[in-house]
Amino acid sequence: MIERLRASQLDRLREGIAIVRQSNRFYQARLHPVRTWDDFERLPLTTKDEITADQQANPPFGTNLTFPVDRYVRLHQTSGTSGTRPLRWLDTRESWEWWTRIWAEQVYRSAGVGEGDRVFFAFSFGPFIGFWSAFDGAQRLGALTIPGGAMTTEQRLRSMLELRATVLCSTPTYAIRLAEAAAAAGLDLASSDLRVLIHAGEPGASVPATRDLIERSFKARCFDHTGMTELGPTGVSCEARAGVHLVESEFVFEIRDEGGALHPLPESGSLGGELVATNLGRWGSPLIRYRTGDRVEVTRDTCACGSPFARLVGGIRGRVDDMFTVRGVNLYPAQVEDLVRRHPSIGEFQIEVRRVRGMDEATVVIECQGPDAEAVAQRLSADLRLALGARIECRAVPWGSLPRSELKSQRLRRA
Numbered sequence: 001m002i003e004r005l006r007a008s009q010l011d012r013l014r015e016g017i018a019i020v021r022q023s024n025r026f027y028q029a030r031l032h033p034v035r036t037w038d039d040f041e042r043l044p045l046t047t048k049d050e051i052t053a054d055q056q057a058n059p060p061f062g063t064n065l066t067f068p069v070d071r072y073v074r075l076h077q078t079s080g081t082s083g084t085r086p087l088r089w090l091d092t093r094e095s096w097e098w099w100t101r102i103w104a105e106q107v108y109r110s111a112g113v114g115e116g117d118r119v120f121f122a123f124s125f126g127p128f129i130g131f132w133s134a135f136d137g138a139q140r141l142g143a144l145t146i147p148g149g150a151m152t153t154e155q156r157l158r159s160m161l162e163l164r165a166t167v168l169c170s171t172p173t174y175a176i177r178l179a180e181a182a183a184a185a186g187l188d189l190a191s192s193d194l195r196v197l198i199h200a201g202e203p204g205a206s207v208p209a210t211r212d213l214i215e216r217s218f219k220a221r222c223f224d225h226t227g228m229t230e231l232g233p234t235g236v237s238c239e240a241r242a243g244v245h246l247v248e249s250e251f252v253f254e255i256r257d258e259g260g261a262l263h264p265l266p267e268s269g270s271l272g273g274e275l276v277a278t279n280l281g282r283w284g285s286p287l288i289r290y291r292t293g294d295r296v297e298v299t300r301d302t303c304a305c306g307s308p309f310a311r312l313v314g315g316i317r318g319r320v321d322d323m324f325t326v327r328g329v330n331l332y333p334a335q336v337e338d339l340v341r342r343h344p345s346i347g348e349f350q351i352e353v354r355r356v357r358g359m360d361e362a363t364v365v366i367e368c369q370g371p372d373a374e375a376v377a378q379r380l381s382a383d384l385r386l387a388l389g390a391r392i393e394c395r396a397v398p399w400g401s402l403p404r405s406e407l408k409s410q411r412l413r414r415a
Contacts, residue, residue: 012280026065046291066285067284072091073091075127076127076132095283095285096136098250102250103136104141111198113198114141117144118143131200133233158187171199182217195221196221199223205222206315224237224315226244230290232282238303242303243299245307248265251280252277253310255272266299275316294319297317318334324353329390339380339383340364348367351413353413355415364394367399367400368399
């Protein structure tokens with residue numbers, strides 16, 4: 001299986017890179033013909049900083065365009081939640097078909113979604129890629145698509161219930177917000193028709209405590225989807241709860257270790273580091289050996305679901321640039337989230353990191369219901385110290401005082 005997969009990937013690389021080298025100004029000087037895997041492994045890495053600088057120097061779209069602009073039919077952009085200028089990304093008719101095919105054949109199929117389902121999209125439908133491809137992918141399946149743009153949270157809830165939606169697509173944080181709002185409005189999500197929840201944009205759906213909280217609230221099955229505006233839909237979790245399977249039929253994935261060395265995905269065992277990806281169906285605006293910034297652990301061990309694809313153990317563990325160090329201990333927001341979500345009285349939370357006498361100090365700010373907020377904060381602080389080996393202060397704030405978003409939530413705030 002792996003040999004056939006690698007042969008197919010290499011064939012598509014040969015064809016695609018030959019096209020890109022003809023007219024793509026961003027990549028022309030960076031690429032050489034690829035006939036073997038050794039040729040591919042000599043290609044340079046691509047970084048987000050390089051793409052950003054190119055778009056700033058060559059507005060509005062940069063030079064990573066293989067075809068004339070009038071060949072492209074879709075414009076999307078990154079969310080900009082990291083504080084950087086959003087990237088604009090164009091798709092041809094062929095590359096958008098590639099996006100929607102992956103959603104229909106990989107993501108929805110893995111979640112058990114098909115013709116006859118009613119899919120609700122709790123999403124604003126702005127220029128951020130969000131669930132645009134999921135929307136078209138659901139149409140491709142023959143499912144009923146229900147847009148939830150330009151609605152309040154309560155309007156979305158009532159629409160889902162009245163229209164008997166069976167599938168919800170949202171960020172995991174917004175799913176928790178929907179559950180909070182349903183409880184406040186006296187709406188019973190547990191008896192709704194929802195049976196599948198597909199989440200993206202954050203690692204929460206692969207964080208056990210967060211996933212359990214969402215599933216208890218909705219009485220539905222939760223799936224994690226990974227992807228990037230500039231890269232494409234890269235993976236989806238399965239019924240076995242063993243991680244997120246990478247869509248290796250449509251991407252070449254590699255791992256960059258802490259020393260900067262690149263490795264192909266393991267044929268056995270596991271390997272950790274930064275995920276590097278090359279898409280194989282988006283040659284109009286490709287990314288070749290792209291550093292995603294996602295910290296992962298990849299395994300090829302057999303999965304009970306039967307998928308032949310490698311998987312990310314625990315999903316995306318965090319962003320490489322989201323790591324913070326407390327008293328010599330390297331930590332990521334997803335580790336904190338797993339412990340926070342084990343306390344049912346805690347709602348939204350943020351991690352504040354500040355520099356004190358040359359060292360990072362962290363405080364977890366929590367919203368907490370009930371009269372014992374301070375006691376909950378103390379218990380959470382003890383949990384964090386026991387589980388993570390780091391002293392992290394916790395501070396309770398009034399319910400509703402922390403920001404909420406239907407897109408990606410900013411969990412980490414550096415002072």
